[in-house]
Amino acid sequence: xTLFDGSVEWGTxxxxxxxxxxxxxxxxxxxxxxxANAVAxxxxxKSLKPWIAVIWSGSMNFLGVLLGGAAVAFSIVHLLPVxxxxxxxxxxGLLMVLSLLITAIAWNFGTWYFGLPASSSHALxxxxxxxxxxxSLFSGHGFGSGVNWTKAQQVGLSLLISPLVGFLVAGGLLxxxxxxxxxxxxxxxxxxxxxxxxxxxxxxxxxxxxxxFAHGSNDGQKGVGLxxxxxxxxxxxxxxxxxxxxxxxxxxxxAGVQQVQTILARSGGDEARGVTEDLTRxxxxxxxxxxxxxxxxxxxxxxRNRVLxxxxxxxxxxxxxxxxxxxxxxxxxxxxxxxxxxxxxxxxPWVIVAVAIALGIGTTVGWKRVVITVGEKxxxxxxxxxxxxxxxxxxxxxxxxxxxxxxxVSTTHVLSSGVAGTMAANSSGLQIRTIxxxxxAWALTLPITMLFAGALFAGTARGALKEIGAxxxxxxxxxxxxxxxx
Numbered sequence: 001x002t003l004f005d006g007s008v009e010w011g012t013x014x015x016x017x018x019x020x021x022x023x024x025x026x027x028x029x030x031x032x033x034x035x036a037n038a039v040a041x042x043x044x045x046k047s048l049k050p051w052i053a054v055i056w057s058g059s060m061n062f063l064g065v066l067l068g069g070a071a072v073a074f075s076i077v078h079l080l081p082v083x084x085x086x087x088x089x090x091x092x093g094l095l096m097v098l099s100l101l102i103t104a105i106a107w108n109f110g111t112w113y114f115g116l117p118a119s120s121s122h123a124l125x126x127x128x129x130x131x132x133x134x135x136s137l138f139s140g141h142g143f144g145s146g147v148n149w150t151k152a153q154q155v156g157l158s159l160l161i162s163p164l165v166g167f168l169v170a171g172g173l174l175x176x177x178x179x180x181x182x183x184x185x186x187x188x189x190x191x192x193x194x195x196x197x198x199x200x201x202x203x204x205x206x207x208x209x210x211x212x213f214a215h216g217s218n219d220g221q222k223g224v225g226l227x228x229x230x231x232x233x234x235x236x237x238x239x240x241x242x243x244x245x246x247x248x249x250x251x252x253x254x255a256g257v258q259q260v261q262t263i264l265a266r267s268g269g270d271e272a273r274g275v276t277e278d279l280t281r282x283x284x285x286x287x288x289x290x291x292x293x294x295x296x297x298x299x300x301x302x303x304r305n306r307v308l309x310x311x312x313x314x315x316x317x318x319x320x321x322x323x324x325x326x327x328x329x330x331x332x333x334x335x336x337x338x339x340x341x342x343x344x345x346x347x348x349p350w351v352i353v354a355v356a357i358a359l360g361i362g363t364t365v366g367w368k369r370v371v372i373t374v375g376e377k378x379x380x381x382x383x384x385x386x387x388x389x390x391x392x393x394x395x396x397x398x399x400x401x402x403x404x405x406x407x408x409v410s411t412t413h414v415l416s417s418g419v420a421g422t423m424a425a426n427s428s429g430l431q432i433r434t435i436x437x438x439x440x441a442w443a444l445t446l447p448i449t450m451l452f453a454g455a456l457f458a459g460t461a462r463g464a465l466k467e468i469g470a471x472x473x474x475x476x477x478x479x480x481x482x483x484x485x486x
Contacts, residue, residue: 007218015234017229020103022102025101026223029105030362031358033360033362034120037211038276038411039212039413040419044383045190046190046195047195047204047205047209058212059218060212061356061363065359066214068221070217074341080128088304096131096135097226099456100226101226107445107449108120120412121159121444122449123449126445126450126455130378130449131457158402159408163399164165166395166416170393172421185428208321211415216356217399219404223359224351227355236301237300240301240344241300241343245292254286254287257286259336263329263333265381274312278309311340312434315337318420331405367467381423384426391418392415398414423427
């Protein structure tokens, strides 16, 4: 089954291409907005010529997306409420994705125009929270129910802590290097176009490479996750479930289902019985993993909805029964949820390539505005070799840690904070006006994007949201039993 075998109408294909163009535009803007952070230090320390630095950074961003995995992608996706994820194939689901993408693109472009190193991650997450809150107005479950607050707390904590880490650790690392490395030229402004000593130049080159790669692997995944939502919404027959879910993965999931059903049987109650029934039907679908390819279009959608519903309800069950569950039981629940998500949390290889190209090309365009801010306007003194190296080393390490733990980290926040930390540690002084403008942009990113995305979504999808609230695809929590799979 392919897109062009006649099974998909041309009108649907046109809508798909428009939505993909908007999603890839986000990654393109993200590229030239955030890449300035990676290349500013090597340009201002004369380690690389600007055009070489930008092309190299674009290449590393490209590789970062290709090799970065998908953990961050689904951390972003699961910020959205389960009801909207289940109804992603309806009009409201598509308008949700478009509302948050348009908002994030507009904010990124605006802050780039004024040369402000604002966070693409904050813009996207603020937009997601905005559409989630807007959806809750019509859900019937109360305001705020449209946001996965547990996931939001994890993401928010990573975005809050990472710039503090950048400032403090980069400043401390600079002070440590002063104690260990007595070469005074490392802490002075570069003279003319003279490059730094070869060894420090190599370090700056490697840290630029690491930050660019880490940026691609972390930020690129955000676009990957959103494009998969678009594909699921417009082409559920092709992308609702991972038809390549192999027999070994299915076997592990089946064993987990049996363990969790035993745990649920011990507790009893209507909620446990409802989850048990859905788990039985999921087990039936997974018994023959190869059979996933043979499921009818409606059966694929039903299986996706059932997995998302059960995952959400098991999370609530774990929280409600936390005091009564043994550590082994909690581990079994979490392991099964992770295994089941493999049925719905997957990425088509061509999506990764498309995002990598968009981010890589975007990296080579429009970088100069933010580079000037990072290199010249944060501190009162010119960036020294040691300051550039320590700021980028900390940024590279912090972003890589975010990848490992599946958490989105702002490249902009970490590196800009790192530069500011080295300026403070070096007693170079900070340009208060620039710091104030950057801080204001950072502080306003979340509330403005939340407000704009929420208003845009509520205004365009109000009728569709009311329809979902009145006749939800997922039954109320007491009776969440989905239609029987075909």
